[in-house]
Amino acid sequence: MKPNAVKIVQISNETTAKYNDEYFAVCWIKEEVKSIEINHSLYQNVSNSIFFLDPKYQWKISNNNHTSNSGYVLFLSNEILNNPMLSNLHINKVRLFNSGEIPLFKLSPGIEKRTQAILEMIDELLGSHLNHKDDAILSLLNTFFVYCDGQCNIKSIASNNNxxxxxxxxxxxxxxxxxxxxxxxxxxxxxxxxxxxxxxxxxxxxxxxxxxxxxxxxxxxxxxxxxxxxxxxxxxxxxxxxxxxxxxxxxxxxxxxxxxxxxxxxxx
CATH class of the missing domain: 1.10.10.60 (Homeodomain-like)
Known part of the structure; x- marks a missing residue:
């Protein structure tokens, strides 16, 4: 896995914004933020939500309380999403179709805790020098997206199988x-x-x-x-x-x- 193929940042600053024009972003907003603006559409007082954002979207998150962690943003490169472990997930159909529909959903309390644990482990692994950390990160990403698909049926966005x-x-x-x-x-x-x-x-x-x-x-x-x-x-x-x-x-x-x-x- 190339350096920076996966990046993760905490939503703890006053503003968290798009990283660059190459990365798919997954924004998990746990604690309420003031707003998330996506291509000039404003979503206010957002909490306990996940957004899947194509690189073509311009976006930024405005945080109410930038002294604490309100969630995470995962930045994923094409290399990662094309990895055999992840390439057959429904999130890839969303990425490749670029249908204009922004997948967003709420997490149940049990899944929310698991999601936080997964993202915290990814954050910790990315900053480590452990052996086999790349395999561990891919496994955690796979688990994360399986949970996501189970919660919101991502496949419906690109489900027309004709x-x-x-x-x-x-x-x-x-x-x-x-x-x-x-x-x-x-x-x-x-x-x-x-x-x-x-x-x-x-x-x-x-x-x-x-x-x-x-x-x-x-x-x-x-x-x-x-x-x-x-x-x-x-x-x-x-x-x-x-x-x-x-x-x-x-x-x-x-x-x-x-x-x-x-x-x-x-x-x-």
């Missing part, structure tokens, strides 16, 4: 896995053994966007992360992401973001 839905789910898994090698819709249609036209039809029907938009979104997310959090040159990043040249990468990035890769890096 053929087109399954194709879209498999398409998004392939994009997540092969984005460094394949940038074209035809590549993924070939991997799925269907025509590009039918893949386009499925994605449009299920997600209301074109499959090319999914590919571009992944490339931009990976690009921003590499530019912000690595010391690699623009040239190195462009080839790592599968672009034919640094010039084409810069053209692609500027076309979709309005700024060059070097300008984004300077802005940080």
């Amino acid at each position: 053929a087109k839905t399954n194709i879209v789910y498999n398409f998004k898994k392939l994009v997540d896995k092969y984005i460094f090698q394949h940038h074209e819709v035809t590549d993924y249609a070939s991997l799925l053994n269907i025509s590009p036209k039918y893949l386009n039809e499925c994605v449009q029907e299920v997600l209301s966007v074109k499959p090319k938009s999914i590919i571009i979104e992944q490339l931009l997310m990976r690009s921003r992360y590499a530019l912000k959090f690595s010391n690699k040159s623009v040239k190195e990043i462009s080839f790592e992401l599968g672009f034919s040249s640094p010039d084409y990468f810069s053209y692609f990035f500027k076309t979709h973001t309005g700024m060059s890769p070097s300008l984004l890096r300077k802005a940080n």
